Amino acid sequence: MSILNKGKPKPKHMKPRRRWRTPLAALAVAVCMAAAPAASANMNVIDVSGWQSADITRVVDADAAIVKITEGSWYANPSWRSQIEWARQTGKACGGYHYADGGNVTAEVNHYLNQFNGHVGQCVLALDWESNGNAAWGNGDWVRQWVNQVYARTKVWPIVYVQDSAVSQIPSDVRSHCMLWKAQYANMNATGWQSTPWNAGSRGEGMVQYASTGYLNGRGPLDLNLFFGERDAWQRIANGDRGKTGTEVRHDPVKPQVTAAPDYDAMAIRVIRGDFGNDPQRRQALGGAYTSVMAIVNRRLGGGTASTGANCGGVCVTVRAGDTLGSIAARNGGTWSQWTGYRSGNPDLIYAGETVCRRAAGSSTAIASAAGGHVVRSGESLWSIYGATGWQAAAQRNGLSYPYVIHPGQVLR
Numbered sequence: 001m002s003i004l005n006k007g008k009p010k011p012k013h014m015k016p017r018r019r020w021r022t023p024l025a026a027l028a029v030a031v032c033m034a035a036a037p038a039a040s041a042n043m044n045v046i047d048v049s050g051w052q053s054a055d056i057t058r059v060v061d062a063d064a065a066i067v068k069i070t071e072g073s074w075y076a077n078p079s080w081r082s083q084i085e086w087a088r089q090t091g092k093a094c095g096g097y098h099y100a101d102g103g104n105v106t107a108e109v110n111h112y113l114n115q116f117n118g119h120v121g122q123c124v125l126a127l128d129w130e131s132n133g134n135a136a137w138g139n140g141d142w143v144r145q146w147v148n149q150v151y152a153r154t155k156v157w158p159i160v161y162v163q164d165s166a167v168s169q170i171p172s173d174v175r176s177h178c179m180l181w182k183a184q185y186a187n188m189n190a191t192g193w194q195s196t197p198w199n200a201g202s203r204g205e206g207m208v209q210y211a212s213t214g215y216l217n218g219r220g221p222l223d224l225n226l227f228f229g230e231r232d233a234w235q236r237i238a239n240g241d242r243g244k245t246g247t248e249v250r251h252d253p254v255k256p257q258v259t260a261a262p263d264y265d266a267m268a269i270r271v272i273r274g275d276f277g278n279d280p281q282r283r284q285a286l287g288g289a290y291t292s293v294m295a296i297v298n299r300r301l302g303g304g305t306a307s308t309g310a311n312c313g314g315v316c317v318t319v320r321a322g323d324t325l326g327s328i329a330a331r332n333g334g335t336w337s338q339w340t341g342y343r344s345g346n347p348d349l350i351y352a353g354e355t356v357c358r359r360a361a362g363s364s365t366a367i368a369s370a371a372g373g374h375v376v377r378s379g380e381s382l383w384s385i386y387g388a389t390g391w392q393a394a395a396q397r398n399g400l401s402y403p404y405v406i407h408p409g410q411v412l413r
Contacts, residue, residue: 043234044193045207045225046214047097050077050285051276052222058086060216064093064227064234066126072101072133072266073111078284084119093234095124097161101266102136105145113153124238125150125158126181129169132410133266140171147178156240159206167203179206179237181225188349190215197226213349221351264289268296278318278355316341316357319350334358376410385412 048056049068057065065087068077077083080096087094096119098112116125127146136142143160150158157177160170164184182205186198190213197210207227214224227234267286271293276282283290317332325336325347336347341356350356374385382391382400395401397413406412 041230042195043093043227043230045095045227046216047095047209047223047225048083050079051281052079052083054079054082055086056219056222057083057092058090060219060222062092062216063231064095066095066097066124066225068128069096069098069116070108070112071099071270072103073107074101074289075267075285076111076115080115084123093124093231093238094119094122095126095159095238097126097128099128099130100134100136100142100146102134102139102142105142106149109146109149109153113150120154120156121239121242124234125154125156127158127160129160129162129166131163131166133270135266138169140169140174143169144171144174147174151177151240154240155242156238159237161209164199164203175204181205181207181209183209185211188213190220190349191224192216193224194226200226201228264292264296267293271297278353316355319352319354319356321352323350323352324348325350325356328356329358332358374412376406376412382406 043063044061045064045066046057046060046062047066047068053059057067065083067080067083067087069080070076084094084096096116098108100108113120116123127143127150129143131137147158147160150156157179159179159181160174161181161183162170164182167180167182170178170180180203182203184199184202191211192215194210197208200208200210206229207225209223209225211224212221214220214222216222267289270276271282271286276285286293315332315334317328319328325339328339329336338358339356340358341354376385382394385391386394394412400406
């Protein structure tokens with residue numbers, strides 16, 4: 001789960017003084033509560049989703065892997081079973097998370113548990129609480145209902161992931177049961193494992209995601225995390241209260257529900273952000289929604305007949321190892337600033353295998369509109385969109401504060 005506005009984003013923070021924390025011995029009851037500090041062997045954890053390869057959890061070195069299982073009540077990561085099984089076969093602790101769309105709580109719980117039920121008690125359960133595509137963002141009661149329903153059916157309290165700046169959205173009663181998984185980056189530089197990430201433990205979290213630009217064993221970018229505890233603490237979270245009665249607790253069968261039609265607009269935002277990768281992986285992930293979602297993506301990015309600003313003009317290339325936007329422009333025409341679509345949002349950071357496209361000449365300053373606003377494209381900033389005299393007013397209009405991070409697919413007023 002790689003969000004671009006976790007905590008103080010891009011660059012989000014500076015590198016800190018390490019704060020040692022408890023090995024979380026009391027996690028089985030209240031995994032967020034602090035105990036007397038004690039030095040312990042912490043765990044290096046990756047979290048992955050469907051845009052990464054099915055064997056990513058096999059080929060990288062980590063102590064644990066958390067895999068995206070579902071999103072909303074409509075999407076399931078087509079690679080999650082392979083990613084979970086490779087993690088377990090290579091000796092890693094496992095976890096599976098649900099990305100909240102903020103729709104019907106019960107429908108989202110059902111969808112998640114229908115997929116992941118067989119791993120309850122073995123892998124950590126988790127809720128990914130982010131702003132993108134989340135209709136309930138800001139509503140802590142949605143989080144409360146979700147974790148309570150999951151617990152009622154599994155006797156396991158899930159952990160809750162949220163960016164540093166939105167920790168206050170997680171209610172105190174949820175914090176008393178559920179370990180906080182905080183996201184807060186020092187910068188967007190490529191990195192390997194860090195034993196002392198900046199500001200680690202500042203929110204009383206049990207795990208911190210400190211980078212979305214990790215590279216391990218030549219693979220990346222990856223989300224890197226540090227869990228403040230050892231394997232036994234992780235497994236107590238995974239097992240929850242299932243063994244307290246002396247018998248295995250089996251949650252009630254979850255029956256599929258008839259839910260509302262998929263939110264194609266939310267799915268399009270995720271495509272623009274790069275969560276579903278490129279074809280054919282994207283086509284497999286979106287399934288029957290592919291045509292409808294891509295029509296929206298093309299309208300927003302100007303790739304269809306109804307252009308609203310940026311125009312890729314049909315010139316798209318796959319990034320090769322060692323490429324820069326400048327070298328791509330030299331081979332394929334245009335200037336480096338006309339090439340867009342890189343998922344990092346940073347024109348100096350592009351990845352081999354991703355697709356970038358060339359906008360038509362003169363379109364780099366054009367404003368794409370959606371419902372009277374501007375749809376953010378990869379590589380843009382408030383300054384590049386609104387100029388030196390208008391960016392501050394735009395920040396105020398949109399409720400943005402320092403360091404004024406925006407992300408692809410976001411609509412600005």
